[in-house]
Amino acid sequence: MGNHGMILFGHGARDARWQEPFQRLAAKLAAARGDAGPVGLAFLELMTPSLPDAIDGQAAAGCDTIxxxxxxxxxxxxxxxxxxxxxxxxxxxxxxxxxxxAGAVGEDDAVLDAVVRYCLENVGD
Incomplete structure (x- = not known):
């Protein structure tokens, strides 16, 4: 079995703090995957790496599936x-x-259910 990389792809923003939750998500995903392959981030614009650069890096690292x-x-x-x-x-x-x-994460019912739970947990009394 080959090395299967994953890249989380976001829009990007001018404010560097915007990517903090994406970095946390990537770290959680990498921990959950263990040795299954690398996890990276890529952005459409305003931030680096770009998707082509991230794919180039994982391909150079030996990933045969990304x-x-x-x-x-x-x-x-x-x-x-x-x-x-x-x-x-x-x-x-x-x-x-x-x-x-993959499809956009926000279109998955499990993700929407998690957002609903988050909203309900943050309703003020």
């Missing part, structure tokens, strides 16, 4: 148009690496 997980709440234009174009560009650069793309 799953990109869009950490977006919904499937807007970035997830519908920009991300598939980036994946196609990266696939052309790495034809021997299997690139997979």
């Amino acid at each position: 799953t990109v997980v869009p950490v977006f709440f919904g499937q807007g234009g970035h997830v519908r148009r920009d991300l598939p174009a980036l994946i196609a560009q990266c696939q052309a650069r790495h034809p021997n690496v299997r690139l997979r793309c």
Whole structure:
């Protein structure tokens, strides 16, 4: 079995503090995966690394499969148009690496249920 990397893909922002929860999420995911393969972050704009750079790094590290997980709440234009174009560009650069793309995390019912629980836990009395 080969090395399976994962990349959490976010939008990016000018304020460096914006990526702190993404860094925590990546650390939690890496701990949960153990030795299954590397976990990285990538951003569409305003922050580094870019998705192509992150994929280049994992491919160079020996990953033969990389799953990109869009950490977006919904499937807007970035997830519908920009991300598939980036994946196609990266696939052309790495034809021997299997690139997979998950759906936007915010469209998963388990994620929505977790947000509901969070909201209910934060209702003031």
